Amino acid sequence: AQSVTQLDSQVPVFEEAPVELRCNYSSSVSVYLFWYVQYPNQGLQLLLKYLSGSTLVKGINGFEAEFNKSQTSFHLRKPSVHISDTAEYFCAVSDRSGFQKLVFGTGTRLLVSP
């Protein structure tokens, strides 16, 4: 079984500042890793995913994440945030077999202020 921990429930940041949203996972098997963004009253949009290969993954809207196997982390970063980045961000893992069910973290609310 897998589990995902997002330690920060809320991250306030000023516009144009850098941000890092933390994600740690636990699994006894190899996993795929994902970051999703959810705007109010909407479904989830895939930001980026790590399947294999390069540990630095670039996604949409200027976000990137780095897979660190030794630290079992997959932190999300953006060098300069915009007001429009205000949303809920979910880290998720799935195993590499079967139906690959997603296990989500509890989410981090990114609040960007001017």
Next chain:
Amino acid sequence: GAVVSQHPSWVICKSGTSVKIECRSLDFQATTMFWYRQFPKQSLMLMATSNEGSKATYEQGVEKDKFLINHASLTLSTLTVTSAHPEDSSFYICSASERRGADTQYFGPGTRLTVL
């Protein structure tokens, strides 16, 4: 590409009635569809996994007789909340993948259910 729609986007019903939510993959064939439930300010919890033409697999603690899932075609899955009660009020989100074991799920916009 890879667009998933849900209908309705929101629904209000009386306690004791049944509500059906549709999930459609618009531009791809979805062999596998997932149904999630999200409580306010909480994460998504997987309710069930369905494959086209077969019975859904429910997660532990999810009542299969209360949450009926049908995946009759490669583009449509339905979730019926039977005899709804106020505690069933939630945000229901579906996702779809193109094949069993596909690495990416595409999410619908969600359905807000309010049971009075």
